Amino acid sequence: MKSVAIVLAAGQGKRMGMDCPKQYLLLNGKPVIYYSLKAFEESDIDEIILVVGEGEKEYCEQEIINRYQFKKVMQIVSGGSERYHSVYNGLQVVQNAEYVFIHDGARPFLSKQLIEDLFETVRETKACIAGMPVKDTIKLINQKKQVEKSLDRSKVWQIQTPQVFEYQLVKQAYDKLFEQKISDVTDDAMVVERMTGHAVTLVKASYKNIKITTPEDLEIGECFLANEKTKNDKFEELKRR
Secondary structure (H helix, E strand, O other): OOEEEEEEEOOOOHHHOOOOOHHHOEEOOEEHHHHHHHHHHOOOOOEEEEEEOOOOHHHHHHHHHHOOOOOOEEEEEEOOOOHHHHHHHHHHOOOOOOEEEEEEOOOOOOOHHHHHHHHHHHHHHOEEEEEEEOOOOOEEEOOOOOEEEEOOHHHOEEEEEEEEEEHHHHHHHHHHHHHOOOOOOOOHHHHHHHHHOOOOEEEEOOOOOOOOOOHHHHHHHHHHHHHHHHHHHHHHHHHHO
16 A cells, blocks of 8 residues: 655745745754655655755755655655645656645644554545644634624634545546636645545644744744753653663
8 A cells, every 4th residue: 555745845935924935944953844754754654755846856856855865755846836736746746656645845743643643544534634623713704804603613623734545536636626627725625525525534633733834833843843852851861860
């Protein structure tokens, strides 16, 4: 059961307010994209396909793949103008895979446990996504910013990545999406739901599995890594006693 991870790193990161794309910004001295690739490199995933911005292939190969010695990255492909274009470009080069993990490269805190949980679920359901219950009350508003409806918080989840599918299912869904020239999709689960009608199962992830989108997210990420280092240092100290 060959599995492939498509890691998306073609975004421009306009909300970050910097010239450098967010996936290449440094987080504790390493590019944000490094952490996602490392998680898959150390997992049971067989291959990684990295999707990057136009003209960034050589940079990623030299400064990311070769520098950090990622052995599972088999292909680097160019993305498109929108996220769903980038996903489709990645799907086009997948070969002989049973399952596909689609992950935002700007989510650096992907855990081994989450990868394993998603793998177990997709084998049973063919389609699953990472997510967490929302903490806040969610309201629908109109164009005047007036509240139209308050949603039942117990039924609302914030969706993350990875989003994992049987390859033939998600490839069929994306083929239909492009054939019908549909563009109002925001994630891969939505494509599968609309184009195939197949149910998508939620897998509980972690509130730490954040997407680096704003400067504040970088600060939060640094805190997560600092806390992790403190825990590791204490563990090593206990081992030496």
